[in-house]
Amino acid sequence: MRKDGALKKVLLQACDRYEQKRLKDFFAKGFQTLGLPIDKKAVLLKPNLLSGKPPEKAVTTHPEFIRALAEILLEHGCRITIGDSPGYESTKKVLNNSCIMDVIKYFGLNISPFNRKILKKLDGISPYRQFTLGEDPGDYDLVINLPKLKTHTMMGLTLGVKNTFGFIHAFEKARWHLRAGKDRMLFASTLIDIHTIVNPHLTILDGILGMDGDGPSNGRPRQLGVLAMSTSAFILDDAIEKLVRPHYPLPVTTLAKEHGLIESYETVAYSTPVINDFRMPDTVMDTDWSIPQPVKTLLKNTFVKKPKIIRAACKQCGICVKVCPAKALSIRQHEAPLFDYKKCIRCYCCQEMCPEGAIKI
Ligand code: SF4
Numbered sequence: 632m633r634k635d636g637a638l639k640k641v642l643l644q645a646c647d648r649y650e651q652k653r654l655k656d657f658f659a660k661g662f663q664t665l666g667l668p669i670d671k672k673a674v675l676l677k678p679n680l681l682s683g684k685p686p687e688k689a690v691t692t693h694p695e696f697i698r699a700l701a702e703i704l705l706e707h708g709c710r711i712t713i714g715d716s717p718g719y720e721s722t723k724k725v726l727n728n729s730c731i732m733d734v735i736k737y738f739g740l741n742i743s744p745f746n747r748k749i750l751k752k753l754d755g756i757s758p759y760r761q762f763t764l765g766e767d768p769g770d771y772d773l774v775i776n777l778p779k780l781k782t783h784t785m786m787g788l789t790l791g792v793k794n795t796f797g798f799i800h801a802f803e804k805a806r807w808h809l810r811a812g813k814d815r816m817l818f819a820s821t822l823i824d825i826h827t828i829v830n831p832h833l834t835i836l837d838g839i840l841g842m843d844g845d846g847p848s849n850g851r852p853r854q855l856g857v858l859a860m861s862t863s864a865f866i867l868d869d870a871i872e873k874l875v876r877p878h879y880p881l882p883v884t885t886l887a888k889e890h891g892l893i894e895s896y897e898t899v900a901y902s903t904p905v906i907n908d909f910r911m912p913d914t915v916m917d918t919d920w921s922i923p924q925p926v927k928t929l930l931k932n933t934f935v936k937k938p939k940i941i942r943a944a945c946k947q948c949g950i951c952v953k954v955c956p957a958k959a960l961s962i963r964q965h966e967a968p969l970f971d972y973k974k975c976i977r978c979y980c981c982q983e984m985c986p987e988g989a990i991k992i
């Protein structure tokens with residue numbers, strides 16, 4: 632959490648569509664309320680660019696959300712770069728398919744593919760001390776984190792803290808899933824450390840069109856009608872989890888509280904968003920949280936849900952095999968992949984990345 636600001640506020644607003652004026656009003660009010668100067672800055676925008684899906688699929692931060700923000704920043708003389716490291720496609724391909732490229736071309740923004748190798752060290756809360764980032768947040772005056780409100784089969788939700796995992800390059804991400812992904816709390820501690828290194832100045836959540844069910848890519852796109860903004864993603868995540876429920880608090884928020892990253896904060900609601908019947912992923916709903924994680928990891932075939940392939944939906948593209956960090960999937964020509972459940976660590980990357988939604992938990 633950035634410690635230089637005395638303000639600990641989360642701003643919330645109900646908003647049911649991507650209307651430029653409404654979005655720009657929210658952003659302008661937010662910058663003012665949070666006391667964040669934005670004049671003539673070198674700005675890095677970090678949206679969620681998980682995979683190249685059109686905006687109505689609710690996988691990526693919405694292009695109209697980015698358009699409104701870019702317009703305000705440009706009016707204040709900022710230079711804008713936009714970047715992320717997607718799951719398995721190139722950054723440009725995801726920008727094209729998500730229609731964010733139209734905004735980039737319209738305003739002449741820069742693109743960063745997050746493919747550098749920047750070594751960062753941190754004595755944080757995870758057992759790990761070194762992280763290699765694909766872009767250096769220190770090269771920018773202002774880093775703005777732009778998560779989408781979505782469910783996540785492993786972590787429950789993907790919000791502000793999880794969104795900065797995108798600073799890790801795609802191939803490195805698989806390595807982190809293998810090292811930390813067998814234990815949700817261990818993975819949460821790793822996400823918190825990476826977020827602490829990135830230390831964005833601001834997090835703005837696109838929760839107008841979000842996703843529930845088995846997200847973050849194959850869940851149910853849903854009109855959720857929420858905008859949120861804070862200088863602390865920990866606080867923002869906490870406020871959104873409370874709105875969404877159930878199973879509050881989830882692993883990232885639980886650990887953030889334990890480590891003093893979420894203290895008391897003020898919620899400023901310009902209007903109050905209401906989210907009803909939010910469907911969490913099955914992996915979270917059926918989880919018995921009273922069973923300690925080491926026991927679950929040891930007896931994973933009993934306690935932790937398995938991924939399975941819907942053969943009729945599988946196009947044999949091999950992406951799941953490529954992204955599996957544990958090499959627990961194999962594929963033969965003209966056949967759907969096979970799982971080796973002894974090797975599988977239940978990170979659900981295969982379910983997350985399957986472009987056909989052919990893997991269910
Ligand atoms: S399950 Fe999905 S990702 Fe895997 S080969 Fe089939 S279509 Fe591709």
Ligand code: SF4
Pocket residue numbers: 938954955956957958959960970974975976977978979980981982
């Ligand atoms: S098979 Fe799927 S859930 Fe299992 S380790 Fe591989 S990517 Fe993770």
